[in-house]
Amino acid sequence: MPKPPRRDWTIIVLMAMLAALIVASFAALPLKWREFFTVEAINSSLELLAGFAPPETGLPFLTKTFQATLETLAMSGLGTLLAVILGLAFSLPASGRFGAAPRAAVRALLNVLRSIPELVWASIMLIAAGLGPLGGTLALAAHTAGVLGRLFADSLENAAPLPEQTLRTNGASAGAAFFYATLPQTLPQMMSYTLYRWENNIRAAAILGVVGAGGLGQMLKYHLSLFQMPLAATVIIAMLLLVALVDGISFAMRRALTR
DSSP: OOOOOOOOHHHHHHHHHHHHHHHHHHHHSOOOHHHHTSHHHHHHHHHHHHTTOSOOOOHHHHHHHHHHHHHHHHHHHHHHHHHHHHHHHHHHHHTTTTOHHHHHHHHHHHHHHHHSOHHHHHHHHHHHHOSSHHHHHHHHHHHHHHHHHHHHHHHHHHSOSHHHHHHHHTTOOHHHHIIIIIHHHHHHHHHHHHHHHHHHHHHHHHHHGGGTOOHHHHHHHHHHHTTOHHHHHHHHHHHHHHHHHHHHHHHHHHHHHHO
């Protein structure tokens, strides 16, 4: 009878550390669950929610909300487009095509870009670009470029090298071999990553307005600060409809790419 394989304790140790971290998190945070489920807290929550009904349906406000929706959509679309361009540019050195040193340096840069949240990027960009959608667009582009650059680089590294090597052996240039052999392999995956990040950027763009980046988020912050709940409810509904619309379009496009 063969001997059983040696037990790998690495997974067990990692799971034990994760469990200890979860327990420590609950122990360290002052979570007041008992106060959360009191009758007073429930009544206050219901009273707040009741203030949102009915939503504002006046034509002037609906027109203003529609314009803010288009602004949020434009912010997410342009920010994602800029991120795709930067991500593709970063992915080439980050995939090791120019050597180990550029790979390590660019991957470190990508780690910095994606580790800073969109709200922090927006606060930085708004100082340079001023209030409005430009700062929010640049914030989305900076964060998303870090995410897509890393994903695109991993896709290029995982692509089968034989087709590109065959073209190079037959006299094709490095650029031609990349565009005709490696890029077609990774393009559907890159498109899927791009569409997924566009979905995320729709949600992020709606929130970035809270710090003054325009769009639906700025409207929501303004009306909530004045306790104009029916107007805020209309803005929230517009956010939900926009996210649902983009999710549906993105899902259909991803299915078309993977067929």
